[in-house]
Amino acid sequence: MMTVVFKNLQGGYMDLYVGNLPTNLDNQALKKLIGIYATPQSVKIIKDNGVSRGFGFVKVAEEEANAVIHGLNRKLLEGKRLCVRRSYKKNPQKKLFISKKWREKAAEKF
DSSP: OOOOOOOOSBTTEEEEEEESOOTTOOHHHHHHHHTTTSOEEEEEEEEETTEEEEEEEEEEEHHHHHHHHHHHTTOEETTEEOEEEEOOOOOOOOOOOOOHHHHHHHHHHO
C-alpha cells in the first residue's frame, strides 16, 4: 500500500474536501465522523437553498490529515462511497496577455 503525505497548506492545518455525502448529513454529524480520526478545527457542508449539495470541507491539523484521508476515503456512509482528499483552491481565470504593441494601438483609438 502506498502512503501519501501532504505538506502544510496554512499554519499547521490542512483543508480536506469530503465529497459524496448523504444529503441529510449536517455539520455536527460530519464533525462527529471526522472526530473518530482527528480533531476538526472547522466543518462546513456546502448547501444550496438550505439543502446539502453533497460535499463539504473540514480543517484538521496537518499531522492528523492523513489519518482522516486513509480512514474515510472510499468508505460507505448510508450507501454512498465517500471521497476524502486534500482540497485545492480553484484556479482563478488566467489573465489574458495583451502585448505592449496591442495596448498602444488600443490607446491610440481612445
